[in-house]
Amino acid sequence: MNTTYFKATIREITYAWGKFISIVLIILLGSLLYVGIRATGPDLDNSADQYFAHQNLGDLTVTSTLGLNNRDLNLIRADPKVQTAEPSHMVTVKKSPNQVVQVYSYAKSAKLNQLKLASGHLPQKADQIVLDQKAKDYKIGDRYRLPATDGLTTKTFKVVGFVNSPLFVSSTDRGTTNVGSGQVNYFAYAPAAAFNQKAYAAIAVRFNNTAHLTAGTSKYNQQVDHDKARLESKLKQRPAQRRAEMIAPQLKKIDQQLAQLQKQRRKLAAVPSAYQTATTKAAAAKVAAGVKQLTQAKRQLQKTPQATYLYNDRTANVGYQDYFDESKSIAAIAVIFPGFFLFIAVLITFTTISRMIEKNRREIGLMRALGYTKDFISMKYVIYSILAGILGSIAGGVLGTLTLPKFIFSMLSNNNLTHYVGVIPWAFIIEALVAGLIATLGSAAVVLIINLREKPTELMRERAPKAGKRILLERIKPLWNRMNFNQKVSYRNLFRYKTRMIMTIVGIAGCTGLMLAGFGIRDSVNDLIPDQFNQVQHYQGIVTLSDADKQVHDPNIKAQTAAMVQSITVSPTKGTKRNATVTMVAPKTPTKLNDYVSLTSTQTGQSEKLTNQGVIITEKLATDMHAKKGSLLSAKLGNKLLKVKVAGVTKNYAGHYLYMTPKYFNQVSTTTYSSTSRLLKLKSESASQRQKTSRNLLKQSGVMNVTYPRYASSSLGTVGLSSVVLIFIALSAALGLVVLYNLTNVNISERMRELSTIKVLGFYDNEVTAYVARENVVLTLAGIVFGWGIGLILHHFIMIKAQTGAILFPLTVHYPGYIWSAVLTACFSLAVGVITHYKLKHIDMLDSLAASE
Structure with missing residues (x-):
């Protein structure tokens, strides 16, 4: 009998293939999207983690505004939680008016931040160099020449390879600098023997308690924050000590020179005026000038600020945080969209299964009358439901796992991660399976429990149709009377x-x-891009100048205004240690800014105006920094740290921006304001006209760089x-x-x-x-x-x-x-x-x- 009943279950499926397949398809589609999208975030994280582990990316990079030395290195290595600490050199070079390159030292014995070779081989001699893959103007075997630069002993290299660095996750962005245009075009690695720097530019640190934690996760970030805080505490005396180490030898040398000059001055002063000649007077004047010069140098040296030690975790690496932000955004979407998708699938499946059982009431009643137990009668529908639920959810889960995460990873072309590493998302597959069984087996159980409570005679009798009732439309006589019979029947059936x-x-x-x-x-x-450059930014070009007072000329320029435009790094003064690369704009004439940028308050919707009381920052930057009106932010401009107060938050869609007046800049900075940029409004924005304008401008003396932000935004x-x-x-x-x-x-x-x-x-x-x-x-x-x-x-x-x-x-x-x-x-x-x-x-x-x- 069990075999016969099982055959009856199979017949139920084969007689209504369409119904069974439709149930399976609904569960399959729901499970496919739910598992596939939910697995994408963890798979992106895992792929990045495997890449960083293979390249042995450091957990932390320690830098200082006055450089680092072996004393810093030994203190860091002495920390019990530090597994490896490696120093490195770096120089920033303006290779041409439109090209800024950062050259890093390469050591064959280095374990951290290992390069990934794209072609060629790594440097083996002091005159060999490998370039970033972004350096498209060169090929292996080319001679690579750099201008004379402090810190480098070699100016001419041979290109022997092209590489990717785990320090740069983005395939387009290479960070900012205070040299040239402010944007780094690409990086290069030369052997350590090519450098003659006394101080280290950075020390890369790897902790011994992070290897088992997945990069980008909250657990990893919390562990690094804990280790970083302990290291900061250990090196808290170093800023003052580093200043003393830097200026003490120079002060000693100046004091020695002053002592010698003072001796000479006394000797010259001892000569009676009657015996003084033009030579002795000239010597006395020269000594006085020397004393004055050395005294000024001593005073200037004594004004040297205390060193600032920076402890940058991986979030400061270019493109790192953006990659994980995108992963997190997809993971956030995966909670609601596929969940709602699966909810609809479950709802419809529940309805379908329950109505199928309702249709078989007579069969259930007949079997009850023949003496079959409730469990035996239920078995047919249980098997039917389990088959549909398992087939749909497992097939959907497997298809989702194998297709969607890999497809989405392949579409993320704005980073240097190329190897996809997926993991089987058992938790999500099980969740989809449970949802599928709730939809099928759950609905069958609910309807069976209700129906099996009834007497066999009631089950074998068709349910009485619902009684007809007057509907709301019938009370609207002018409308109801104009309907024909068929229309009235249809509307009655709807509400019935x-x-x-x-x-x-x-x-x-x-x-x-x-x-x-x-x-x-x-x-x-x-x-995103049209709204940014039509509603917010109304200028099309930025010119970087060497002379603050210079005006640029071109027939395609409709209007221009002077401003200081610099790339800076902003972070909160307290709380999260997240950094953000921000474009600082300080117009020479603040009242003209509204013609070039619409500053619209996110709170009132009204136009914001720059004041000397603080800065205006963009909305997403305020969100990331947990900042609001009155908050304090730290801004790093080159090697200088500024403390700025937020005076307002403005609407913005793409990029982080910070706006301030020249007077406020002078208040918070130790350097003097200089408007070495021009914001340009163009008559024509066509590609050919932009190129022509750039060529004309770059021929003019003092013009260092020309950029068009709107057309450089494809990397978002x-x-x-x-x-x-x-x-x-x-x-x-x-x-x-x-x-x-x-x-x-x-x-x-x-x-x-x-x-x-x-x-x-x-x-x-x-x-x-x-x-x-x-x-x-x-x-x-x-x-x-x-x-x-x-x-x-x-x-x-x-x-x-x-x-x-x-x-x-x-x-x-x-x-x-x-x-x-x-x-x-x-x-x-x-x-x-x-x-x-x-x-x-x-x-x-x-x-x-x-x-x-």
């Missing part, structure tokens, strides 16, 4: 079966909302989200099609007697189809409208969670998104309607109308 109506609207609304959210994400990503980290959008839209559309088919199929199967009756009463096939389609049209339209509301909520939530690095997405959804989400849903409804028409044409009226008693 409220559960079916609500479930259909929810299913359609969910799928439409998912599609609209996908289109909205695309719109927000696409609007939105590629990952763009790839996710395609997946969202495609899978949401597929789910919409399956949901509509499933709901319509269930609707017809449970109304077979009703539809057969109206066919017997003389309705033609087209009229029967219209009888059902009219209800579907109304429900589809209602679902689309509600879906738009759901989509807007989802879109806003996702885009807020997706904000990464220096990006703040505009929360916009353009009208094509509404149209396409509605059109796709309507097309699916039409396609299901066509399938339904052919199904209704082949209804067996005699079997459907057979007496149930």
Whole structure:
């Protein structure tokens, strides 16, 4: 009997393949997106962690404004938690007017921050050098020449290879400097023998308690913060000591020279005036001038500020935090979008399974009457539900694991990580399996418990149809009286079966909302750059000058204003130690800034004005720094630290910016304000005209660099989200099609007697189809409208969670998104309607109308 009953279960599947496959497909799609997207964040983290472990990236980099020496190195190595500490040299060189390169020392014995060779080989001689892959103007074998630079003994090298460095995760950004344009173009590595620096530029540190922790995770960050705090405490005396070490030998030398000059002065003063000649007077004047010069040098030396020691963890590495921010944003999206997707799948599956069991009430009642136990009767539906749930969730989970994370990783082309390392997301697969079984087995259990409580005689009798009731439309006489008979029947049926109506609207609304959210994400990503450079920034070019008073000239320049434009590093004065690369803009004439940049308060929406009381920072920078009006921030300009007060927060979409007046700059900085940049408004922004303007400007004396921010913004980290959008839209559309088919199929199967009756009463096939389609049209339209509301909520939530690095997405959804989400849903409804028409044409009226008693 068990074998026979199992065969009956298989027949239940084979007789209604469409229903079973649709259930499996709904669970599969839900599980695929849920597991695939949720696994993407951990897989991105794991891929980065494997890369950093293989290249042995340091946990911390210690630097000082006055350099470091062996005493610093020995103190760091003496820390019990330090596994390895390695010093290195570095010089920043302005190779040409438009090219700034940072040259690092390479040691074959070094264990930390190992280079990844792209081509060629690593340096083996003092005159050999390897270049960053960004240095496209060179090839292996070229002679590489650098201008005379303090710290380097060699000026001409031979290029022997191209490399990637784990210090630079971004494939485009190489950080900032106070040399030239302020932006580093690329890096290079030369043997340590090519350097003659007395002090170290940095000391890389690897702790012995971080190897088992995954990079980028909160546990890793917390451990490094703890180790860093202990190291800072150990070196807290070093800033003052380092200053003394730097100036003491020079002061001693100056004092010795002063003593010698004083002796000479006394000797010359002892000569009677009558015997003084022109020679002795000239010698006395020379000695006096020397004393004055040395005295001034001594005073200047004594003004040397105390050294500032900086302890930069990996978040200070270029592109590191952006990569993990993007990973975190995808992980944040994965909590809501796939979860909602799976919720819709579970909801529809629950409805389908429960209605299937309701349809088999007579069979259940008959078996109860024949003496079968409740457990035995339930077995058929349990097997059916488990098969559908396991097949759908396992297949979806496996497909999601194998496809989506790898696809999204391959789309992240703005970083140097090329090797994908995935892990099997057992937790997410199990969660999807549990959700699938709740949808199938759970719904079967609930309906079986309810039905098996009834007596066999009641189960074998069809449920009495719901009594007709007057609906709200009937009370609106002018509208109701103008409806024909078929329309009145359709609207009565809609409100007669409220559960079916609500479930259909929810299913359609969910799928439409998912599609609209996908289109909205695309719109927000696409609007990022236009909104930034149309609504916020109204200038197109920046010229860097060597002379603050110089004006530039070109027929394509419509207007220009003088400003100080510098790349700085900003961090909070307390709390999180996160750093951010920020563009500082200090206009020479603050009242003219509004013509070039719209400063709009995020609180009031009103225009902000620069004052001498503080700086105005952009919204995303304020969020990252946990700053608001009145907060204090630390800004590193070259080797100098500034403390600035936030006077306002302005709207901004791409990049971090900090605005201040020249007077406030002079208040907080030890250097004098100098407007060595020009913000340009151009008449034409075409590529050919921009190139022509650049060539003309660079020929003018004093012009060091010309950049166009809008056209250098392609490196913003939105590629990952763009790839996710395609997946969202495609899978949401597929789910919409399956949901509509499933709901319509269930609707017809449970109304077979009703539809057969109206066919017997003389309705033609087209009229029967219209009888059902009219209800579907109304429900589809209602679902689309509600879906738009759901989509807007989802879109806003996702885009807020997706904000990464220096990006703040505009929360916009353009009208094509509404149209396409509605059109796709309507097309699916039409396609299901066509399938339904052919199904209704082949209804067996005699079997459907057979007496149930």
